[in-house]
Amino acid sequence: MPKPSKREDLLVSAMETFHARGFHGTGIKEIADAAGAPKGSFYNHFSSKEECAIEALRLFGAERRLDMLADTTSPPLERIRRHFEFLRDETVDRDFTRGCMFGNFATGVVDHSEEIRSAVADSLQTWSGALAVALTEARRDGAVRADLDPDSTARFLVNTWEGTLIEARATKSAAAFDTFFSMVFEVVLR
Amino acid sequence: MPKPSKREDLLVSAMETFHARGFHGTGIKEIADAAGAPKGSFYNHFSSKEECAIEALRLFGAERRLDMLADTTSPPLERIRRHFEFLRDETVDRDFTRGCMFGNFATGVVDHSEEIRSAVADSLQTWSGALAVALTEARRDGAVRADLDPDSTARFLVNTWEGTLIEARATKSAAAFDTFFSMVFEVVLR
Numbered sequence: 001m002p003k004p005s006k007r008e009d010l011l012v013s014a015m016e017t018f019h020a021r022g023f024h025g026t027g028i029k030e031i032a033d034a035a036g037a038p039k040g041s042f043y044n045h046f047s048s049k050e051e052c053a054i055e056a057l058r059l060f061g062a063e064r065r066l067d068m069l070a071d072t073t074s075p076p077l078e079r080i081r082r083h084f085e086f087l088r089d090e091t092v093d094r095d096f097t098r099g100c101m102f103g104n105f106a107t108g109v110v111d112h113s114e115e116i117r118s119a120v121a122d123s124l125q126t127w128s129g130a131l132a133v134a135l136t137e138a139r140r141d142g143a144v145r146a147d148l149d150p151d152s153t154a155r156f157l158v159n160t161w162e163g164t165l166i167e168a169r170a171t172k173s174a175a176a177f178d179t180f181f182s183m184v185f186e187v188v189l190r
Numbered sequence: 191m192p193k194p195s196k197r198e199d200l201l202v203s204a205m206e207t208f209h210a211r212g213f214h215g216t217g218i219k220e221i222a223d224a225a226g227a228p229k230g231s232f233y234n235h236f237s238s239k240e241e242c243a244i245e246a247l248r249l250f251g252a253e254r255r256l257d258m259l260a261d262t263t264s265p266p267l268e269r270i271r272r273h274f275e276f277l278r279d280e281t282v283d284r285d286f287t288r289g290c291m292f293g294n295f296a297t298g299v300v301d302h303s304e305e306i307r308s309a310v311a312d313s314l315q316t317w318s319g320a321l322a323v324a325l326t327e328a329r330r331d332g333a334v335r336a337d338l339d340p341d342s343t344a345r346f347l348v349n350t351w352e353g354t355l356i357e358a359r360a361t362k363s364a365a366a367f368d369t370f371f372s373m374v375f376e377v378v379l380r
Contacts, residue, residue, distance in 0.1 A: 022298050024214045097301045106356040107297040108212050111287045120360040148377070155357060156373045159366065162356045163349030166296040170310040176349065183346045187338070188378055 007045040009035040015056040019098050023053055023109045023116070053105070054119040060101040061123045066130040076137040077144065081185060083131075084161065088177045091165060096172045102127075103162040128154040144189040157184060197235040199225040205246040209288050213243055213299045213306070243295070244309040250291040251313045256320040266327040267334065271375060273321075274351065278367045281355060286362045292317075293352040318344040334379040347374060 013035035017026045028049055032039045046052040068083045091099065098104075102123050110117035131154035138144045144153075160180065167176035203225035207216045218239055222229045236242040258273045281289065288294075292313050300307035322344035328334045334343075350370065357366035 020301075022214065024212065024298075099297055102360075103353070103356050104297045106360045107289055107294045108214075110359050111210075117360060117362070124357060124360055145377075152369045152373065155366070156350070156369055159353030159357050159370070160346070160350045161353065163293070163351065163353030166293050166352045167314060167345060167349050169300050170292075170296045170307060170314055172307070176345070179342045179346055180349070183342065183378070187335075188373070 006035070006037060006041065010037060010042060010045055011052070011055055011059055014052050015059045015101075018053055018056050019060065019101050019104070022104055023049075028052075050113055050115050053109075053116060057101055057105060057116075057119050057123055061126065064127060066127065069130045069134045075143065076134040076141065077185075077189070080131065080134050080138070080157075081181070084180070084184075087161070088174070088180075091168060092174055092177075096168050099165045099169050100162060103165060106162075124155075124158055128158045131157055138189075148189070153188070156188070160184065196225070196227060196231065200227060200232065200235055201242070201245055201249055204242050205249045205291075208243055208246050209250065209291050209294070212294055213239075218242075240303055240305050243299075243306060247291055247295060247306075247309050247313055251316060254317060256317065259320045259324045265333065266324040266331065267375075267379070270321065270324050270328070270347075271371070274370070274374075277351070278364070278370075281358060282364055282367075286358050289355045289359050290352060293355060296352075314345075314348055318348045321347055328379075338379070343378070346378070350374065 010031060014026075014031045017031050017034055021030075026049075028042050029039045031052070032042050042052070046055070065083065065086055068086065069079050071079060074082075087100075102120055105116055105120050106124075110120055128151070132150040135144065135148070135150040135153055139146060139148060139150060160183075164176045164180040168174065200221060204216075204221045207221050207224055211220075216239075218232050219229045221242070222232050232242070236245070255273065255276055258276065259269050261269060264272075277290075292310055295306055295310050296314075300310055318341070322340040325334065325338070325340040325343055329336060329338060329340060350373075354366045354370040358364065
């Protein structure tokens with residue numbers, strides 16, 4: 001039976017490579033090389049590149065720090081702001097490259113793989129679900145407009161974030177993030 | 191000298207193929223085949239795949255119908271709504287595939303081609319510029335909130351649209367569009 005740690009190594013390498021080079025730009029050999037594993041060993045752990053990409057997408061999702069949204073030691077609106085600041089800082093630190101794997105797969109892969117399409121939809125749903133919980137709390141506290149539907153608003157914020165990454169990557173500028181924060185926190189939610 | 195019409199054929203074919211299969215998924219042979227041209231003739235018209243992609247991006251931009259935003263025979267807010275309805279219908283008609291070439295290139299190519307990155311940034315800027323003109327008129331008419339900055343709001347709407355396409359493609363559902371229209375026209379602009 002293969003060692004679990006080698007699977008972990010391959011998965012982390014897959015996430016990094018898919019994130020940096022996209023699904024179509026990533027080969028199994030590159031993933032194996034980056035993990036210091038022989039190419040043939042890949043199939044001891046994953047049945048296909050698609051399956052590996054879906055696992056990598058889940059690992060990427062786990063690093064989105066949705067736990068920040070559920071940390072009730074700070075007010076819900078503050079948590080939402082910090083969550084997006086965390087995501088912004090990650091992109092700025094990467095010099096506006098890579099973006100979000102959900103958006104990358106949604107624009108580059110979903111038309112051609114039903115399995116990946118479904119995994120991207122689940123990832124977006126999990127994310128907007130966590131945001132909706134915090135927005136429901138914020139509405140209860142009177143911190144956001146009472147007429148906002150938390151579920152729709154959460155999906156709207158996720159989508160707006162994904163599009164903000166598109167502008168930030170195309171312009172290599174944080175101006176897109178500044179607009180996101182001012183429009184979301186001073187217009188949409190107020 | 192090559193006939194201009196053959197260059198047009200190649201360009202239309204390039205736009206269709208890049209849109210359907212992405213930059214990395216498209217080969218010069220595919221573009222030439224779809225245009226009924228020999229592969230070798232491609233380089234009579236374009237110096238590289240990148241140059242062709244940038245021309246294809248411009249052609250795609252020209253089909254975004256920005257003229258709808260400048261048609262002063264209807265009120266500016268109505269024009270903005272119809273513009274996004276036109277874009278929505280295009281995606282619904284394609285069964286939620288393909289998305290927007292600006293967003294596709296921004297998530298899949300901009301990290302690896304400075305020329306394409308710059309062309310995507312220009313495309314987004316042209317689009318948000320046309321929206322900003324209509325938003326300025328709408329603000330003057332009192333049809334949108336007086337405290338909205340037309341330029342920031344225009345970029346925010348473009349980004350939100352790009353992210354809405356991500357959800358629509360991942361879920362193969364028009365729900366993302368419904369949320370876009372209700373959030374933009376009932377919350378953001380009011």
